[in-house]
Amino acid sequence: MEPEKTDALEERILRRIPIEILTVSAVLALPAMLLFDLPTGLVFFAGGAFSALGFAGLKQSLTRFLAREKKGALRSGIILYALRLVLICGVFFLIILVYPKKIIAFGAGFSMLVLVSLIEGVRALLLLRTWKD
Numbered sequence: 001m002e003p004e005k006t007d008a009l010e011e012r013i014l015r016r017i018p019i020e021i022l023t024v025s026a027v028l029a030l031p032a033m034l035l036f037d038l039p040t041g042l043v044f045f046a047g048g049a050f051s052a053l054g055f056a057g058l059k060q061s062l063t064r065f066l067a068r069e070k071k072g073a074l075r076s077g078i079i080l081y082a083l084r085l086v087l088i089c090g091v092f093f094l095i096i097l098v099y100p101k102k103i104i105a106f107g108a109g110f111s112m113l114v115l116v117s118l119i120e121g122v123r124a125l126l127l128l129r130t131w132k133d
Contacts, residue, residue: 013120017055017116017117018056019052020116021051021052021055021116022048022052024048025044025045025051025109025112026045026048028044028048029042029044029045036105039099039102040102040105041105043095043099043106043109044105044106046109047105047109047112048110050110051109051110051111051113054084054088054113055113057084061077061080065080092106
């Protein structure tokens with residue numbers, strides 16, 4: 001593949017991932033509601049939605065940091081990602097306080113990023129005609 005086409009493909013994949021996370025989370029929240037209860041399904045979907053939001057924010061902030069000079073980008077990047085980690089821990093802590101028995105459902109929904117990334121990776125590999133340049 002040509003570099004321009006590869007860049008366009010990567011950009012399309014990065015734009016698609018948050019939408020796919022929400023879609024997969026919504027589809028899998030329905031069986032969770034049927035197998036367990038309504039709050040479990042909603043917490044599962046909330047985990048996926050939080051994951052999609054986090055991925056979209058990560059992509060946007062990473063693009064912004066890469067446009068800066070190296071030293072300033074590194075310092076502000078470390079600060080921002082430390083704050084993101086605190087926010088993620090805070091959300092998990094809040095779920096533990098409000099719905100202590102639903103933290104597994106939230107974690108499973110939050111993990112939809114891994115599933116969607118794996119699917120997108122396999123899809124991208126299948127689009128490549130050769131694995132060598």
